[in-house]
Amino acid sequence: MSLRRRTRILLLSIGGVLLALLLGALLAVHLLLQPQRFTQLLESAASTAGLRLTLAQPASPELFPSPGLVLQGLSLSVPAHATPMLSASGGKIFVPWRALLGGVPVITRLQLDGAQIDLDELDAYIATLPTGKAPWLPRISTGVEINDGTLSSSGQTVFSAINISAGQLEPGRPFVLTLSARNAQAQILRCQLQGTPRSSASVVALDPLKLSGTLPGYGDFTLAGQARWLGGSRVQLALQGSAGKPAMQLRLGFANTSGTAQMNIDATRPGQHLQASFDPATLLAWWHGALASGRNLPPLTPPPLAASASVAQFDAAGVHIEGLSVHVDASAAPATSSSVPKKSALPVKR
Numbered sequence: 613m614s615l616r617r618r619t620r621i622l623l624l625s626i627g628g629v630l631l632a633l634l635l636g637a638l639l640a641v642h643l644l645l646q647p648q649r650f651t652q653l654l655e656s657a658a659s660t661a662g663l664r665l666t667l668a669q670p671a672s673p674e675l676f677p678s679p680g681l682v683l684q685g686l687s688l689s690v691p692a693h694a695t696p697m698l699s700a701s702g703g704k705i706f707v708p709w710r711a712l713l714g715g716v717p718v719i720t721r722l723q724l725d726g727a728q729i730d731l732d733e734l735d736a737y738i739a740t741l742p743t744g745k746a747p748w749l750p751r752i753s754t755g756v757e758i759n760d761g762t763l764s765s766s767g768q769t770v771f772s773a774i775n776i777s778a779g780q781l782e783p784g785r786p787f788v789l790t791l792s793a794r795n796a797q798a799q800i801l802r803c804q805l806q807g808t809p810r811s812s813a814s815v816v817a818l819d820p821l822k823l824s825g826t827l828p829g830y831g832d833f834t835l836a837g838q839a840r841w842l843g844g845s846r847v848q849l850a851l852q853g854s855a856g857k858p859a860m861q862l863r864l865g866f867a868n869t870s871g872t873a874q875m876n877i878d879a880t881r882p883g884q885h886l887q888a889s890f891d892p893a894t895l896l897a898w899w900h901g902a903l904a905s906g907r908n909l910p911p912l913t914p915p916p917l918a919a920s921a922s923v924a925q926f927d928a929a930g931v932h933i934e935g936l937s938v939h940v941d942a943s944a945a946p947a948t949s950s951s952v953p954k955k956s957a958l959p960v961k962r
Contacts, residue, residue, distance in 0.1 A: 614901065617894065625752070630748065651671050651681070654705070658688060662690075662740060662741070662855035663688050663690060663691070664688070665688050666693050667683060669685060671705070679706075679707050680704050680707050681704065681705040681707070683705065683909065684701075685701070686698075686699065686700045686890040687700075689733070692724070693733060695730055695732075695733055696728075696733065697736075697737055698724075698729050698730075699726070700702065700724040700725060700727040701725055701726035702725045703855070704722075704723045705719050705722055706720050706721035708717070717930075720755075721755050721757065722756050724757070724761070727758045727759075727762070728765070729774075731764065738845050739844075741844045742844060755780065758775065760773060763793070769796065771793040771801070772793065774791070774792070775791070777789070777790050783810060783811050784808065786807075787806070787807055787818070789804070791825075799828030801827060802825045803825035804823070804825055805818075805822070806821070806824075807819070807820065807822065808820060815840050816840070817838060817840045817841070818839045820837075821837055821851070822836045831855065832857070833853065833854070833862075835851040835853035835864065836853055837849070837852060840912070842869060845868055846869045847868050847869075848867050851863075852864070856881075858881055858882070860881040860884075861879070862878070863876075863877075863880075873891050874889060875888075876888070877889075882924075883925060884921075884923050885922045887919060887920050887921075888919035889918045896956060899915075900914055914940060914942035915942060918941045920937070920940070922936065922938075923936040
């Protein structure tokens with residue numbers, strides 16, 4: 613037997629052994645991880661939240677660089693709805709190394725790539741949540757990551773290039789979420805949320821809560837306060853801080869606890885003051901009507917809000933005005949006060 617032939621047989625034998633070892637390792641990883649355990653864990657969590665989770669293909673195991681399961685075509689939707697509330701082209705479930713030993717299935721991190729979030733379906737889901745039932749606080753043992761996501765409403769893209777990274781979510785422990793996105797004008801929005809979640813039989817709260825970041829056209833902002841969720845769509849929010857340059861002092865309040873939502877804004881900077889009170893949904897509907905009215909239609913009704921503004925000095929196109937004051941009250945149900953309620957104690961357990 614020639615040397616060349618013996619070398620070829622040796623190389624083929626080594627290749628066959630390596631291939632057998634690789635196939636054996638993949639089979640061992642599949643048997644040890646048992647992908648169905650973790651997909652059932654996700655499906656169970658979705659079902660508990662009143663949602664349906666589906667995968668286009670069965671999850672496949674992956675060992676390196678860290679153990680986990682690769683997801684393809686993930687879809688999360690409201691039962692009986694054809695349009696998903698959230699869909700992702702791919703993703704990965706990260707699991708601890710001890711999962712290879714077949715212990716209790718634990719997901720340490722969920723990563724979603726190319727996620728698409730439908731705001732209309734999200735609203736539909738929130739509408740299905742019972743308002744008379746105590747809200748629940750979802751638990752995240754390590755974190756969630758969304759890469760290159762899209763937020764849409766009525767078939768139109770609201771934000772694109774959404775990247776979200778959220779850490780551990782547990783009652784009484786600090787929670788951090790960072791977000792970046794692009795609006796329709798390709799301007800970048802950045803935001804970081806920091807808060808401590810607390811829950812009781814009647815409320816889930818982030819208290820204290822801090823929001824900071826950059827808004828296109830407005831500059832940097834820093835706000836602090838609290839947020840409360842009382843189940844269903846019932847939400848309360850109270851924040852104050854500063855935004856823009858020169859800095860504007862802001863007080864924001866939102867409440868939707870009695871079937872009618874109301875947003876309160878109080879903004880002040882030297883020589884300028886603005887107060888406004890309105891229902892965001894009603895004002896948004898009016899704005900869509902204004903955009904659709906065209907130039908040849910009769911004038912629209914005034915915007916549905918109660919607002920007042922004062923400017924110490926105003927200069928535009930060669931016109932100089934001092935002591936300008938404007939008051940508008942065309943809201944359907946004008947608020948008795950446009951000030952933001954002060955922070956009150958929350959009936960939550962620490």
